Amino acid sequence: MSAxxxxxxxxxxxxxxxxxxxxxxxxxEAKLKARYPHLGQKPGGSDFLRKRLQKGQKYxxxxxxxxxxxxxxxxxxxxxxxxxTEVTGDHIPTPQDLPQRKPSLVASKLAG
Amino acid sequence: MNCSDESTYGNxxxxxxxxxxxxxxxxxxxxxxxxxxxxxxxEQESKNQVHRRGEYNVYSTFQSHxxxxxxxxxxEIEEKINxxxxxxxxxxxxxxxxxxxxxxxxxxxxERDKRPEGYNLKDEEGRLRDPATITTxxxxxxxxxxxxxxxxxxxxxxxxxxxxxxxxxxxxxxETYMSADDLRINLWNFEITNQSFNIVDIKPANMEELxxxxxxxxxxxxxCNTFVYSSSKGTIRLCDMRASALCDRHTKFFEEPEDPxxxxxxxxxxxxxxxxxxxxxxxxxxxRDYLTVKVWDLNMENRxxxxxxxxxxxxxxxxxxxxxxCIFDKFECVWNGSDSVIxxxxxxxxxxxxxxxxxxxxxLEASRENSKPRAILKPRKVCVGGKRRKDEISVDSLDFxxxxxxxxxxxxxxxxxxxxxxxxYIFQDKVN
Numbered sequence: 032m033s034a035x036x037x038x039x040x041x042x043x044x045x046x047x048x049x050x051x052x053x054x055x056x057x058x059x060e061a062k063l064k065a066r067y068p069h070l071g072q073k074p075g076g077s078d079f080l081r082k083r084l085q086k087g088q089k090y091x092x093x094x095x096x097x098x099x100x101x102x103x104x105x106x107x108x109x110x111x112x113x114x115x116t117e118v119t120g121d122h123i124p125t126p127q128d129l130p131q132r133k134p135s136l137v138a139s140k141l142a143g
Numbered sequence: 144m145n146c147s148d149e150s151t152y153g154n155x156x157x158x159x160x161x162x163x164x165x166x167x168x169x170x171x172x173x174x175x176x177x178x179x180x181x182x183x184x185x186e187q188e189s190k191n192q193v194h195r196r197g198e199y200n201v202y203s204t205f206q207s208h209x210x211x212x213x214x215x216x217x218x219e220i221e222e223k224i225n226x227x228x229x230x231x232x233x234x235x236x237x238x239x240x241x242x243x244x245x246x247x248x249x250x251x252x253x254e255r256d257k258r259p260e261g262y263n264l265k266d267e268e269g270r271l272r273d274p275a276t277i278t279t280x281x282x283x284x285x286x287x288x289x290x291x292x293x294x295x296x297x298x299x300x301x302x303x304x305x306x307x308x309x310x311x312x313x314x315x316x317x318e319t320y321m322s323a324d325d326l327r328i329n330l331w332n333f334e335i336t337n338q339s340f341n342i343v344d345i346k347p348a349n350m351e352e353l354x355x356x357x358x359x360x361x362x363x364x365x366x367c368n369t370f371v372y373s374s375s376k377g378t379i380r381l382c383d384m385r386a387s388a389l390c391d392r393h394t395k396f397f398e399e400p401e402d403p404x405x406x407x408x409x410x411x412x413x414x415x416x417x418x419x420x421x422x423x424x425x426x427x428x429x430x431r432d433y434l435t436v437k438v439w440d441l442n443m444e445n446r447x448x449x450x451x452x453x454x455x456x457x458x459x460x461x462x463x464x465x466x467x468x469c470i471f472d473k474f475e476c477v478w479n480g481s482d483s484v485i486x487x488x489x490x491x492x493x494x495x496x497x498x499x500x501x502x503x504x505x506x507l508e509a510s511r512e513n514s515k516p517r518a519i520l521k522p523r524k525v526c527v528g529g530k531r532r533k534d535e536i537s538v539d540s541l542d543f544x545x546x547x548x549x550x551x552x553x554x555x556x557x558x559x560x561x562x563x564x565x566x567x568y569i570f571q572d573k574v575n
Contacts, residue, residue: 056410059460060409060461063408066462079412080375084307088216088217088219138179139156140154141173141175
């Protein structure tokens, strides 16, 4: 019995190794799973699509903002980390967090 | 191997987001992230320099779309021009459609080279004259003036898309056009802006069940009842508008069978089709997914007739490309006028051309250092392993922030336009 088990295990390992050698994609997948073990089961599915469909969503509630300002009085409201693009949770966005929406006043450099 | 974008680009608004020749190739339009359109015109070949090919000079530029904020949905609407499509010329003026994520606009570009002079009620500066001082009557005459090109918005087709518009396509009947977003496709009549017909709707009743989105759509070049749309799952559907008002059921379904043992986490992502184009003949469609370009015969649904590898060496870099989001880059593809050569972009400012007849392919680079006027483009090569030859570039040295997503091919001549971030390159076949 103990003689059989190591053989079966090595056959499986061998197939896995073969997979990695013959398919660079599978090797990359293994790399990704090693870095992000909690990555979802349905990769191309709902998560990506929903993120794609929600592009452009900004969360700014003037009520929350003013209430927070009143509570904090003179203190500064906590600002989002500069690299955060999605503002959710405890952080209350300030007008400074939302990027300026001004049309281009300058002509395109192609036309110059 | 990062995809940094801040300082490399300079002004972000200058990033070109679409390039399109008109039907004669006389005009070339570009749209950018800042919502502006720049139109180039080919200069007429003069009799003196009959062998000198016409060059493209700036003809007109205008602000097509402006940034908006939808307060009801807390949605920021980018002014970036996603697509430009020309209408065939029917009179002296030029017409084009330009679209951002939410609104399609019809622009009229016309020339003015005469000006009326000799008004009765206005003086030469345009100020109103005192009627009491007018004692004679004269007829204003048209006098020549410096050429002025003006662009005016003739129609605004708004409020018809909940999701982001990825494609517009003018029908061969020249009366209608379609606009496609992630989940729906609408049919418009050019004259009517307050109504559109929904012809495709793939939104599931429960959004949790969403598995695929529409990525591109195009009308058949000759059959006004036929169109195709591609999906994020790598499939193409051909629909016939004569069959029913709502074309949710396709007439043809194009999908290449996948080997299940080859399936990985990345399979579906890299199979997502980023562009679909009919051949000029109308007999074939070309699709672009992350690593390949495929040509399909409309009469064969179960697999493409040709598959071309654009940059297969990226297959061993998918993990990093996923982390820096490059795996989601949407490359376009184009046919040449005779449908014999296809072209698409890649990274490091490389673009690739595939000759369907000779099966030869070439990699070229669009960069300032390599493109002096009249210089001949040198083919480039990416080294995938082992010894790197002198002129080759290794995969790890590729600059993934320099991506060529948008290219265009003149309808009849060998002239191509290549958009490299915020620069536009126009290459022409050399004159013998």
